[in-house]
Amino acid sequence: MTIHVKNNIHWVGQRDWEVQDFHGTEYKMTKGTSYNSYLIREEKTVLIDTVDHRFSQQFIQNLEMEIDLQEIDYIVINHAEEDHSGALSALMARIPNTPIYCTENAVDSIVGHHHHPEWNFQVVRTGDTLDIGNGKQLIFVEAPMLHWPDSMMTYLTGDAVLFSNDAFGQHYCDERLFNDEVDQSELMEQCLRYYSNILTPFSSLVTAKIHEVLSFNVPVDMIATSHGIVWRDNPTQIIHQYLEWANDYQEDRITIFYDTMSNNTRMMADAIAQGIHDVDPGVAVKVFNVSRQDKNEILANVFRSKGVLVGSSTMNNVMMPKVAGMLEEITGLRFKHKKAGAFGSYGWNGGAVDRIHSRLTDAGFDTTVGLKAKWKPDGKAMRECREHGRMIARKWALTPVPSAKPLSAEPQGVAASQKMLCTVCNWVYDPALGEANQGIEVGTCWSDVPESFLCPECGLGKDVFEPVKGA
Numbered sequence: 001m002t003i004h005v006k007n008n009i010h011w012v013g014q015r016d017w018e019v020q021d022f023h024g025t026e027y028k029m030t031k032g033t034s035y036n037s038y039l040i041r042e043e044k045t046v047l048i049d050t051v052d053h054r055f056s057q058q059f060i061q062n063l064e065m066e067i068d069l070q071e072i073d074y075i076v077i078n079h080a081e082e083d084h085s086g087a088l089s090a091l092m093a094r095i096p097n098t099p100i101y102c103t104e105n106a107v108d109s110i111v112g113h114h115h116h117p118e119w120n121f122q123v124v125r126t127g128d129t130l131d132i133g134n135g136k137q138l139i140f141v142e143a144p145m146l147h148w149p150d151s152m153m154t155y156l157t158g159d160a161v162l163f164s165n166d167a168f169g170q171h172y173c174d175e176r177l178f179n180d181e182v183d184q185s186e187l188m189e190q191c192l193r194y195y196s197n198i199l200t201p202f203s204s205l206v207t208a209k210i211h212e213v214l215s216f217n218v219p220v221d222m223i224a225t226s227h228g229i230v231w232r233d234n235p236t237q238i239i240h241q242y243l244e245w246a247n248d249y250q251e252d253r254i255t256i257f258y259d260t261m262s263n264n265t266r267m268m269a270d271a272i273a274q275g276i277h278d279v280d281p282g283v284a285v286k287v288f289n290v291s292r293q294d295k296n297e298i299l300a301n302v303f304r305s306k307g308v309l310v311g312s313s314t315m316n317n318v319m320m321p322k323v324a325g326m327l328e329e330i331t332g333l334r335f336k337h338k339k340a341g342a343f344g345s346y347g348w349n350g351g352a353v354d355r356i357h358s359r360l361t362d363a364g365f366d367t368t369v370g371l372k373a374k375w376k377p378d379g380k381a382m383r384e385c386r387e388h389g390r391m392i393a394r395k396w397a398l399t400p401v402p403s404a405k406p407l408s409a410e411p412q413g414v415a416a417s418q419k420m421l422c423t424v425c426n427w428v429y430d431p432a433l434g435e436a437n438q439g440i441e442v443g444t445c446w447s448d449v450p451e452s453f454l455c456p457e458c459g460l461g462k463d464v465f466e467p468v469k470g471a
Contacts, residue, residue: 002066003177005038005230006222007159012063013037014051015173022083022171026329027197028296031190032173035083036226038163039066040156043133044073048154048163049226053086060090069094074130076138077102078165079151080109084226089114101130103142106150124152126212134158139216143167143209145202153213160221162213167206168238169225170194180233187229191238194227195245196303197296200333203246210239210246245303248337252398253284255301258311259291259320264345264376265311267424267458268385271377272309272343274423275389280401283393290322299329307339307396308365310356314344317351327356331363339396340365343388345373368395379463382424416445419468425458428468 003011013036020029035051037059045067051059063069069091075098077085088110092098099122102110107121124130124140131137136158143151146167154163170190174182199206223231223238231238256273260266266289273285286305288298302308310327312319319327342356350372357370371388373381394401420429429435429449434442437456440449446465453462 001062002039005177005224006161006232008041009156009159009161009224010039010041010066011036011177011230012039012047012059012066014055014059014062015175016052016055017173027171028294029171030193030294031171031186033083033171033227034173035086036169036224036228036230038224039063040132041067042136044131045071046074046076046130046132046138047072047091048076049078049084050087050091052083053089056087056090059087060094063091072098074098074132075100076154076163077106077110078154078163079148079226080106080113081148082113084165085110085113089116092116092119101138101140103144103150103152105144105148106152109148109150139218141209141213143205145205146209147198147202155213155216155218157218160219161224162220162222162235163224165226166198167209167225168223168231168242170228172228174229177230178233179229179231179235179238182229188241190228191241192245192304193296193300195242196300197333200303200335203248203336206242206246210243214239249303250306250338251284251304252282253286253301253305254307254309254392254396255286255288255298255305256309256311257288257290257298257302257323257326258344259289259313259323260311260345261313261315261320262345262376264373265313265343267377267382267460268343268345268371268373269309269311270424271382271385271464272371272389272392275386275391276393277389278386279390279393280397283397290326291320295326295329298326299333302330302335302338303333305338306398307341307392308360309341309343309392310360311343312352312356314346314348314350314352317349319344319352319355323352323356324359327359327363331359334364336364338365339368341368341392342370343372343385345375345377347375350374368392376459379461382460382464386423418446420446420465421468422455422458422460422464423466424460424464425455427455427457429465 015034017032038048040046099120101122104123126142128140129137139155141153172190223235312323340360342353344353353370361367434440
């Protein structure tokens, strides 16, 4: 199947609705992906990229339905990774002498993947051109480390189409090809997910390469990516978005992620998040358990955040393995100008918090004092966690926030009929019901509930309760 892109350009790629993993299992694809290959038919016929190796035979079959393979004059490989050049062996078996235009680094990568050093490689550098007839040329632009050393982009004059390789793409599969045809929120979510998880370490290179391309003063009417949609409606919007993301991007957002053995560190995370909200209701606070939630979604949120709080129970005097793995990924992504802090519960020692703090500091974060709670946090410890969150909110505020009074152990002025909410587990004490299991009779107001009372759900004391608003 082919899709008309523009004039004599057709999409001859492959949609992959089922794929879930990229780079081993390091990147989870939630919307599938596409492997975008393009056929240009001017006086010369050019194929730009192929598809993933798993679709080699299907790719050849579909291509043969569109064109006699012997009519292909040139092959351009913008990137040698398997999801771009995977079908090259099957194709070259049919047209073995066809010139392959690529960077010098790509020769090494392609030979390393396919083991055919005898192929007819034509090495290109930035500014080199290839005349394809009808007054049109291909202009090659090297883009090393975006995101491999062999990467390049290809620009088609006349049609003003930039074949951008991985830049400006996304792992996103849809039956429609163009950006103006798909759900815009979903599209930008996948663009940010892709950038934050894959291209963030190369942000300075992204900025430099964009400015280099813009300096050529050529029109860009369409951006044809290697994955996902083709940008035809206001294509420069994604260029401007990349420039914003590459410039130490952050929103008024705090991400909290943790792992826990006995739910104690989760309780701390909840209380810290509540404390942040107490002081600065405008900040977005996102809380994740790294053992249960999508790692790449967490990393995308860290990318968006002004600060991150990392929590772990202490196990064998070190942090939980999944937290350690996340910190390794975060170190590799090289986030800039973000704040961070550590927290966690412990039994015999609190080594996890110290190690997290050290890792965050080494990764370039502006770190704040860590927070530890021994065993299961009691009411006093929960108030300390909440106060810690309040301190974080004030310290990390992008604009000054009003000072807040310290938390009191007992709500003042509580009416006899007032319902009380456990701020940890959201269980509600209702005077009209009492709490028979603890001998508290129906009609007992909160002030008369004994200090020995424990929340039936989470086991914490009265000091974590607050009046239910509007009740």
